[in-house]
Amino acid sequence: MAEITLDQIIQPENLVYTKSRIMTDTVLHYCPGCGHGTAHRLLAEVIEELDLQADTIGVAPVGCSVLMYNYMDVDMQEAAHGRAPALATAIKRLMPEKFVFTYQGDGDLAAIGTAETIHACNRGENITILFINNGIYGMTGGQMAPTTLPDMKASTCPYGRDVRMMGNPLKITDIVATLPGSYYVTRQSVHTPGNVRKAKKAIRKAVEYQKRNQGTCFVEIVSNCNSGWKMTPADANQWLEENMLPFYPLGDLKVPEE
């Protein structure tokens, strides 16, 4: 039997996966194993599959993903901490035919930007919000977030979050689902291949539904911050499964009536 060479294997007909052309060639600055990169990829793939590059305007505010514009080959605006939904509101209202998304961390969306989040969703702005919940402030070095679990350690709660002193974690996605202006609200994760596939389906819906002009589409992605959590990527994913998911259960919180 003739030997098969590598060149023979690397042929177009054998291609099973390739990087979305909506992702640039810039090397991601995220820590290895961080969920941000996977979430970017899923959104990029959906934008490519739905042929939306020329119609997309994205907003990424301050947070670990502040440099998202370096990775996505679409027009993007960088927002002040917490204000992405306000930018997106204006963009969409001024150019209703465009696809407008925000990509926000939990500190951004559920602490400093809570008002913008609630009011944009309550007005039913026709935008798509991707909410990366890693239970901590990644960018600034692992401080407590509004989503930090009870007793979970962070640099500003080094002995664990004492809820009587520091308040309770906020399930903002549950609140968003109760608002009349939200249209599709779901919670996903990207810590296993199966979950990645489900998350992609959810993102795709949240992007497609924007065309219906029925209100805000909101996808929470429960993610890891292995640097902030001070764990290896594998341990972080396991910790996520054992601790984050019981508190932030995955699944749809609001689905459109078909």
Added chain:
Amino acid sequence: MGELRLMKGNEAVAEAAIRAGADGYFGYPITPQSEVMEYLMAEKPHERTGMVVLQAESELAAINMVYGGAACGKKVMTSSSSPGISLMQEGISYIAGAELPCLLVNVVRGGPGLGTIQPAQSDYFQAVKGGGHGDYRLITLAPASVQEMSDFVKLGFELAFKYRNPVMILSDGAIGQMMEKVELFDPVPRSKEILPWATTGKTPDRERNIITSLDLDPKRQEDFNLKLQKKYGEIEEKEVRYEKIQCDDAEYLFVAYGTSSRVVQKAVQLARSRGIKVGLFRPITLWPFPSKEIFAMTGQVKGILSVEMSAGQMVEDIRLAVKGKIKVDYYGRMGGIIPTPDEVVEMLEKKIIGG
């Protein structure tokens, strides 16, 4: 001749915005400027021109809506009064840092804090010295009439787009609230032009457009700051505006803007009736400040009195401008009190002529 109307200053801003072809207004109610949004909503600009008008949940949201719209190359604006403008400062700094064009209207009330709803000029420092963080400048226009409230909306948008820089109309509660005859300019249609730098969707014929004020590389960040400073230098060179009233034979000079300048105009008449040869220099752009033009007066006049509805803010810029060559003093009232022409003349006599 354009259409004549009797209007409040705030209403004139709103009507001018529609006529200037504004694409969007985002605001939050605050006295004494709430008529801007009320007038816009009553006019249904979405029907008249397609303009978007939205009441935001806060000034924080409003200024960031302005950022989002401006980053799409749209003609967008907001209006507020002092406390609301304070709340916007982070956003204004971002807008300046991302070099976005927009129009901001501050109908100033007295402060600090909640202060009063009465007119004041105590936000001068905030408008012309920065207000938000970082080295940036706002082109600042100071209207002294309802007419100028209307005219400066158009001018403000022109300057904002010419320099990709935020422009502020620094008015006050008196001009916002008072009614005067105004000649409205003819409406211009909303622009359909897609600006090359704006985020409007990446088409195959161009690279993606990114609107950001972030650059973590110190060298590039400094270079960017130098570029901004160069732009500001050009604006200082080209965009200074002012008015001189009865200055030709003046031996003394008042400097005043906005509502104060109207009081001072009366004071000039009063002083001249008493044989004092005094003129009024009215800065129209507070930044860029007419420093050279004021310095040029130092060869002619013996002293300058700055009249302000503040504790004396513009007087600092006048002192810098005259470089110690002649006497400069200040007279002003605070807390929403407007000085009277009598007071002003008395202070000229006391602080400048006699002093």
